[in-house]
Amino acid sequence: CSKYNKLLKSDDVDKKYAAALEYYENGKYERAGALLEDLMPLLKGRSEYERANFLYAYTKYHQQLYLESSFHFITFGQTFPRSQYAEEAAFMNAKSLTNESPSYNLDQQSTVQAMSALQEFMRRYPQSKYMQEANTIYEDLSKKIELKTFDNAKMYYQLRYFLSAVIALDNFRKNFPSSTLNEEAAFLRIDAQYHYAQQSIESKQAERYQQVIEIYQNFVDAYPNSKFLRSAENFYDSSRKALEQLNKTGQPAAATATTN
């Protein structure tokens, strides 16, 4: 410990840098980082400057300070765009942001940032050896956003806000046309629309039941073997019956309206 403290206070740039590298190799990232931070202004304009910068960003990454490591990887890429490490820095920035991405039911700002960093990386280094990993990460992140949107739409269904559920599920379909969750979303939409129609005032019911039938027909076309098919069919049948009923009672209702 005393050796480290002495190093921290020392003015010998070369000795300090060598020690920082050693700490880094041995996985003592906090110490390596502190030494490098001290050294950085002194190394400006020297040949070690570039590598020191790069390693400094890594020390933050290894300490799981991902927001900081992201910042330093970006700065590195801007300062040394032609560096041999530039590609790795760009990838590590995306990875830092990915690690910062929280569970899907929280604010996904970091996820969105990570996704755009990955896109930028893939555009700039299409031949990169990290390409495969980048693709996998990207997919995971976009799944997270999908799940979030789906879950929030589903919540309206659980809260019995059926109209809201229909709209939110429809938005989900539009925003994530290729999502694997679409089958369930489509089924939930039938369910929600049916309940919405059921709770509507009589004058609006026919139109809304009609929509159940439309959505159901699209559902059958898209997922002919769906596991939700049987339940969806029930909603279809019930809607058809309700429409039949409405047509019957619709006549006298209209008649009383005219007599008044």
Place this chain on the structure above:
Amino acid sequence: QIRLGVGSSSAAASIDYANPRKYEIGGITVSGAKFLDPNTLISLTGLKIGDEIEVPGDAIGRAIQKLWDQGILGGVDVRATKIEGDKIYLDFFLTERPRLSRFEFSGVSKSNAEDIQEKISLNKGRVVTDALLNSTRTAVQKFYQEKGFLNAQVVIKQTPDSVIANSVALEIKVDKGEKVKIGDIEIAGNEAFSDRKLKKQLKKTKEKSFYKIFTSSKFQKSEYEQDKKLLIDFYNKEGYRDATIVSDSIYKINDDRIGIRLVVDEGNKYYFRNITWRGNYIYDDAVLNRVLGLEKGDVYNKEELDKRLNYDPTRGTDVTSLYMDDGYLFFQIEPVEVAVVGDSIDLELRISEGSQAKINAITIQGNTKTSDHVVLRELRTLPGQNFSRAMLIRSQRELATLGYFDPEKIGMNPIPNQENGTVDIQYTVEERPNDQITLSGGWGGGLGAVGTVGLVLNNFSLRKAGNWKEWRPVPSGDGQRLALNVQANGKRYQSYSLSFTEPWLGGRRPNAFTVSLSKSIQRFSQANDLGQLEDAHIDITGVSTSLGRRLRWPDDNFTLSNSLSYYRYNMSNGALIFPNYAEAANLKDANNISFITSFSRNSIDQPTYPRMGSSIGLTATFTPPYSLFKDNTNNFQWIEFHKWMFDASWFHSLSGNGKLVLNTRAHFGFIGSYSSKSNIGPFERFRLGGSGLGGGGFIVATDYIGLRGYEDESITPLGTPGGIAFNKYVAELRYPISLNPAATVFVLGFAEAGNNFGTYREYDPFKLYRSVGLGARVFMAAFGLLGFDYGWGLDDVPGRPGVNGGQFHFIIGQQIR
């Protein structure tokens, strides 16, 4: 110091500035640098041999900028040393500047020096340039000007540092001079208002005078400009639409005093004449006029007009809300003065109603801890509904009441999409910590020293508790509440409790479900008539569950809560615990199973200093009626009773500004047994008097109720362990001293009366012990409510001489009764 020079005399081709040309870089060299590494510098430029660049062009400019950004160079000069065909050879000629090795202040106090260092950007190792010196000087000067030292002088002295080559040390010399205050404010040209009235409008610019101890009379330019605007606003508000400040001058009285002279031109006082509406199709003129509420002859007040047109939280309604609460998001209104005749103004209100917008998507940002569903379920704006500004504001309030977010930073951003008539709403929140940890030691309850350790997690997540990764530092984000409390003073008294609440059981409706566990142990020892010490103890173990629901009917302020609880009492020497109860000596074990239902309505506007609204509640507790099935009724193995509590509290503000508030309360409580044969046990009885905190021999399973002006528990029927019926009436006048949310302080005067009866035969709601008194309360977020009252009991209590009369009471926590 940045120069792009091309063309040394030996260059084969000269560069034509009018026609940029593409070259390939043939070589890059660095010259002039003594201390810096050439390769690193070249790498910093972002240029590489073989790159194709345009000369003249951006590439070289960017390279210079990048070098410059490092802050280690004094000058960068780029030259083309040679041009061979398509190849260009560049040389970066660099001038190194001395770096800053250290700096110090003189003429500056130590604490000021620390504050200044925050404001200036002097980093050791930076290159010292003229710009850096200038900005430092200005920053220091500004620092002192803001403190009122308008004549502060700053000189920066450079000396070469002998220790490190190519570096300098700076000495920042400050001469603060005298602190300048405002000696005199003179206002001229005013006829309608007095100088005094006008000076009052200048909020931050005040004259120095000996009696204004707490008023700052510093002169600050930005505040002064702001205050001049306030003065004009004041005139405008009073109908002086044309008022202007013709001239204002600042003059020196002496070294530490300045004077301000303002000359105003008031102009005429104006009044509204005809108000006409145009472009309104949905609401007719009569409706709009009623909402606007301005009449011919009213003083022309632009601010008030804008408020009534756009947003008026005090009146609760305005013209914009009429439309905006019904989906007309694109609604616009523009007041136009169509005629000004003498002192009368004709106003035309031009409306563009637009079309209704339906809400499409709702998103939340900034919830880094709280799950989406916890936020979304509280929002009143739902996809598919018409946009409503009122609902938007209501949603903001709901989010604020959750307590998880900084109420000042809840943002609502409607993003309209005109094409399909929809609007997306984006809510932004900022999490704030709201878990409480209490560690306290105190002297209380007649027990001596009591230590408390408490932990309340208000945004707990049971779901995440199984996953160790989600513990940071506790699993949170699902809006559940977990409270843990341990209180003890060694052997005599220990109490443990744990409770968990899920506010939305099942996730469909806000049905709050609570489970709680508790255990407490109390030991007594008391000298008996023979002077021997007798010991007694009582252990109570309990579990209870409750389900509370917000009701929609009769209105949405009602709640209904049902709970089921089981308590087991284990005790020895019951006669000591429940004195004056003949059969208490036989008490060993007792079980209390009870069902509690409470129906209440609360419309109090805010919890810390309520000004209006009321809260009314009826709570009934039942145990199973064992005595109806068994005759052996009074062995207390299974406690039986039914208990009814009724509490009502009303708040009315009596003064125009709503500060003086009258609080009237009424409380009743009754305990009964199911059959006429059985007696009422010693448990859950009422003890009235004092602060209601249960002073001397605090016993669990007893209901303590305050009655100021009398000693603690003194209004308890003689010869009983407690009363079985009580009533209490309170009238309290409150006035706030400070309404700051961090520390709300108010004073109060009260008159109250109450009584407590041992049998129903004696019960008489009008036979009361009365008292009057004064008191004060302080509410601090960290400590809750604290206060003291001085009460004077007006009636003598038979059999207990001296318990009435002047009494001090300390109040801890918000009491219901």
